[in-house]
Amino acid sequence: MNKRTTSLISILLLVLFVGAFLAACGASQPPATASTGSQPAATTPDGQTLLQERCTVCHNLNRVTSAHKTADQWTTTVERMVGKGAQLDTQEQQTLIDYLAQTYP
Numbered sequence: 001m002n003k004r005t006t007s008l009i010s011i012l013l014l015v016l017f018v019g020a021f022l023a024a025c026g027a028s029q030p031p032a033t034a035s036t037g038s039q040p041a042a043t044t045p046d047g048q049t050l051l052q053e054r055c056t057v058c059h060n061l062n063r064v065t066s067a068h069k070t071a072d073q074w075t076t077t078v079e080r081m082v083g084k085g086a087q088l089d090t091q092e093q094q095t096l097i098d099y100l101a102q103t104y105p
């Protein structure tokens with residue numbers, strides 16, 4: 001085995017070792033911030049995050065931020081956007097509608 005091959009193998013082993021180490025760390029971490037309290041369900045992002053992530057796929061946020069609607073009207077709009085293809089489950093729709101109705105009344 002020449003010197004080059006040997007050093008290649010040590011690099012490979014090092015990478016494998018670091019990878020395994022990181023994986024072990026990740027696995028042993030407690031479920032992230034699950035117990036911080038105020039958030040209702042740890043898996044549901046907040047309204048602002050939902051708006052920025054799910055409502056900017058087809059148009060920018062100007063459409064949203066320049067609108068002023070009641071909770072009922074926001075419900076209709078969000079349902080309409082879901083009909084067009086916005087990716088939101090029922091829980092996320094509710095979170096977003098609450099956020100919109102509060103922020104852009």
Ligand code: HEC
Pocket residue numbers: 051054055056057058059063064067077078081082084085086087088096
């Ligand atoms: C699949 C594409 C798509 C996604 C995702 C999407 N929209 Fe839209 N949106 C449109 C299109 C197309 C229009 C313009 C045509 C219309 O109004 O029907 C529009 C128009 C709008 C309008 C202006 C018309 C109105 O009813 O006041 C608002 C407000 C709006 N979208 C909000 C949102 C929000 C909030 C989200 C996130 C839940 C969202 N959109 C996600 C496609 C989308």
